[in-house]
Amino acid sequence: MDALAVGFWGAYFGVAAVAFLAAAIPLAQGLPRVALLMAAAPFLNSPYVLAALGGFPGGPDLNLRIQSVTALFNSLALSGLMLLMLRTRGWVWRLWGASVLVVLAVAALSWSLPPRSGMLLATGYATFCTLVALALLFSRRALRHHRLAWLAVASVGSVSLGLVLTAWIAANSPGVPWPAHAVTALVVSAHELCMAFAVWSQFSHLAELRLVRAYGSGYDPVTRMRSLETAGNLINSVFATRGSETVGTIVVTVANLYAFENLHGRAEHNQALFVLATRLRNAVPRGVQMCRLGNDVFLLLLRGETSDRHLLDVALRVHERLSQPLTLGVGERPSEVRVGAHQWVPDFGIGVLAVPPDLNRAAAVNTARGMSRTALAYRSRIARYSAQQGDVLEVALPAAATR
Structure with missing residues (x-):
């Protein structure tokens, strides 16, 4: 096989490995069911x-037999997985069960x-x-109005094309030119990406649903943090188990959020809160406990490495991320966010x-909160x-x- 062909197929197996390992997240x-679908x-x-590609030991004939069996089994298994992702009616499952007998007959x-x-024949x-x-998928009762319709079309279409191309490569190997290998590797990689994105898009809400069920009204879906109602429980759990450790406390107060809501309305206020919370979450190290202390106040609690230098580094990263202007729009869809868009710069103070x-x-939390308000008078805001x-x-x- 040409070196370029090896490179493209190596990229495919890299994509497949990443998609398989990504199942560890759900x-x-x-969420074991979501993990199964992703892997x-x-x-x-x-x-x-x-x-x-003839990668199994035993010669070309054995590889062709394995390809036949895996093609039939995969067509059955992947179709069943697609039905699991949707609200499939009983008669469809009975039809799918009958297709198992056909697959066995074709395999024999x-x-x-x-x-x-x-x-x-099997391919x-x-x-x-x-x-x-x-x-x-293009029929009247299919997924035309489902949000994942075109992703499903792309996934199934790439499977069809990939089956044809891989069968042609296996039948004409080893004289297949590298561009054919490259196109085939890209097509099957596209299928892997479509499947992983479809599964996560369909079921990602389940992860947030677990938080909602666990905390109820104590979970804020806008910022995806613990709300004021359960902030006390979080603070108590962190400080009660600290022993002789120092707890790093950082409070962020956004001074102009209330005025922004009065000027632009609740929808833009929610969008601003969502973006601010996302930036805050991305700016802090792993393991930091976060919650809301009010409509415009965020609390960060750090355990472990809580030296003054470390806390200041975290505060500077938070300042850098939050000081960037937010582009807000009135559109309801992601593609419409910039329709009537405008920028807003949050005015915030950080207490460390x-x-x-x-x-x-x-006393510690109240002191840090007061310091964040004091920081609003400082040029650095920290x-x-x-x-x-x-x-x-x-x-x-x-x-x-x-600068």
């Missing part, structure tokens, strides 16, 4: 592709033929099944406090408490941040 969030496509398709017939002819049947599925073990939790001087000091911004 699995860690307690199924790369797990099923990779052996088929490897057999089509393909094994009675020579390896090359059996592979072409031809699998391609026929995908073309039927593609035709059903390393809470020693002997300081009361309520205030910290100096235990050495016993006073609140302004934190100077780096030279690059003041």
Whole structure:
């Protein structure tokens, strides 16, 4: 095989590996069904592709037999997975169950033929099944009005084309030019990406639903944080288990959020809150506990590494992310966000406090909150408490941040 062809197929197996490993994300969030759906496509398709390329030991005939079996099994399994993603009626499942008998008959017939002819028969049947599925997607009762309709079409279409191309490569190997390998690798990679994105788009709300069920009204869906109602429980859980540790406390107060809501309305206020919370979440290290202390106040609690230098580094990263202008629009769809768009710059203050073990939790949070309001009068918008001087000091911004 040409070196360029090896490179393209290596890229495909890299995509398949990433898609397979990405299934660990929903699995860690307690969603095993979603993890199974995400891992199924790369797990099923990779052996088929490897057999089509002659990668199994045992010679060409054995690889053609493996390709025949995997083509039939994958057509059955992937169609079942697609039905699991949708609200499928009972008669459709009964029809799918009947197709299992047809697959077994085709598999028996393909094994009675020579390896090359059996592979072409099995791949031809699998391609026929995908073309039927593609035709059903364009029918009146299909997914035309579903948000994942065109993604399903792209996924099934790439499967059909990929089956044809891989069968042609297996039947004419080793004299296949590298551009054919490149096109085939891109097509099957597109299928892997479409399947992973479709599964996550369909079921990503389940991860948030678990938080809603766990915290109820104590979970804020706009910022995706613990709300004021359960902030006390979060603070108590962090400070109660600190022992002799210092707890890093950072409070962010957004001063102009209330005025922004009065000027532009609730919808734009919610969008601004959503973007601010996302930026805040992306700016802090892993393991930081976050919640809302009010409509315009965010609380960050850090355990472990809570030196003054570390807390100031986190505060500077938060300042850098939140100080960027927000582009807000009136559109209801993501593609319409810039319709009537305008920019808004949040005015915020950051209070930084390393809470020693002997300081009361309520006093610590209130002190940090007061420092964040004091920081609104500072040019840098960051205030910290100096235990050495016993006073609140302004934190100077780096030279690059003041330009």
